[in-house]
Amino acid sequence: MASMGKVVLFAISLFVIFVQIMAGRDFYKILGVSKRATTNEIKKAYRKLAKEMHPDKNRGDPDAEQRFQDLGAAYEALSDSDKRKVYDKHGEEGLGKSNMDGGDVFSSFFGGDFGFFGGGHHEDNDSPKGGDVVMDLEVTLEELYAGNFIEVLRYKSVAKPAKGTRKCNCRTEMVTTQLGPGRFQMQQQQVCDDCPNVKFVPEEKMLEIEIEPGMRDGQEYPFVAEGEPHIDGDPGDLRFKIKQQKHARFERRGDDLYTNVTITLVDAMIGFEMDIPHLDGHTVHIVRDKITWPGAKMRKPHEGMPNYDNNNVKGNLFLTFDIDFPKGTLTEEQREALRKLLDQESKQRIYNGLQGY
Incomplete structure (x- = not known):
């Protein structure tokens, strides 16, 4: 019976190994995300791991290339909604391994030159370089608050044979020319080599730009070697400059947010409660149980923008209140009732309101 048990256990082990082989790679595990992860969470996970696992950064690891290809294949499958459905239902076999080698997804996030990982960047050598390209990228305040990925279609000139x-x-070299017996002349001449001819052909490429929470207006997002090409050297860089769009409700100053709230005269006198919709959809509850005067301010801590260096730290939300006074004319009885209710003598003061500014 003991030997029979060993045979059964061995058969089960072989079956488990067979199922694992047929199922292929676990793309969710490779990316370190759950099966309920959103597309943006998958993109963030890939971008973070790709910088850590790139072979240029792990040259002493013989398995680095394979792990990097696995990472690219996982991203390629899970970032595409149609491929992800097939993978969830049939595993990697359903996608076809021949089409899941990772592709060129890394350069869509970082550009075409990976030298910034360890000494190979074209700025460190003497080869000529194409021009850098700087482009404005308009971004909403919502995207700067919560983060987002933006796809940009880039038309780039690529050298072809x-x-x-x-x-x-x-x-320029010094060339010596013999003019006669014992007579020589030295002069500068331009000397060139013969190289294979090339032509520049426009190609389109999709670039993935990660808008990280807390990014600021004017901040630059670089893509290495995605700028103007150079026929005898390296291409320049492409830099996107963040341009924050004007927002209808909030104004940003550093990590703080400012907004104006208009309330009725009744609310100003007796107090009020209200909810303000924030940039990511959550609401900020406001309670005021005292008289509110025009220009009164309220501070809500930790309801501002996330700090770029530490997203766990947030600025403040400042509210300035305006009063919507009723229109029309009061009767004498209403006026007298207000005088008794407010118990406030008539008093006027004339002063320079600009002092101190």
Whole structure:
């Protein structure tokens, strides 16, 4: 009976291994996300891990290349809603392994030159470089509060082989020419090599820009080697400059938010409660049980913008109240009733309200 039990246990082990092989790689585990993760959570996880696991940063690890390909394949499958449905139902086999090698997803997040991981960036050598491109990217205050991924279609000139040769690597050298017996002349001449000819062909490429919570107006987001090409050198960089769009309810100053609230005269006199919709959909509950005068201010701590360096820290929300006075004329009885209710003598004061500004 003991031997029979061992046989059964061995058969079960073989079955489990077979199921794992047929199921393929666990893409959720590779990315470190749950099966309920949103597309943005998947993108954030990939972007974070891709910087840590890139082979250029792990040159002493023989398995780095394979792990990086697995990471790219996981992102490629789970970031696409149609592929994700197939994967959830049939596993990697349902997608076809031949089409799941990770592709070129890394460059869509970081650009085409990975030298910034360890000494290979084109700014560190003497090769010529194409021009940098700076583009404004309009972003909503909601995106700067909660974060988002924005896809930008980039048309980039790419060098392709062409017929013939061209002059390249041109430089100035001292050339000695013999004029006759014992007579020589030295002069500067431009000397060039013959290189294969190339032509620039426009290609489109989708770039993924992560708007991180707390980013500020004017902050730049770089893509290495995605700028203007250079026929004999490296392409320049592409930099997106964040441009915060004007918001209908909030004004941002640093990490603080400011807004104005108009209330009725009745609310101003007897107090009120209200909910203010915030940038991510949650509401800020306001309670005021005392008289509110025009220009009165209220501070709600930790309801401002997240700090870019530490998203757990948030600024303040400042509210300035305006009073919507009723229109029309009061009767003499209503006036007298107000005088008795407010018990306030008539008093006027004339002064320079701009003093101190």
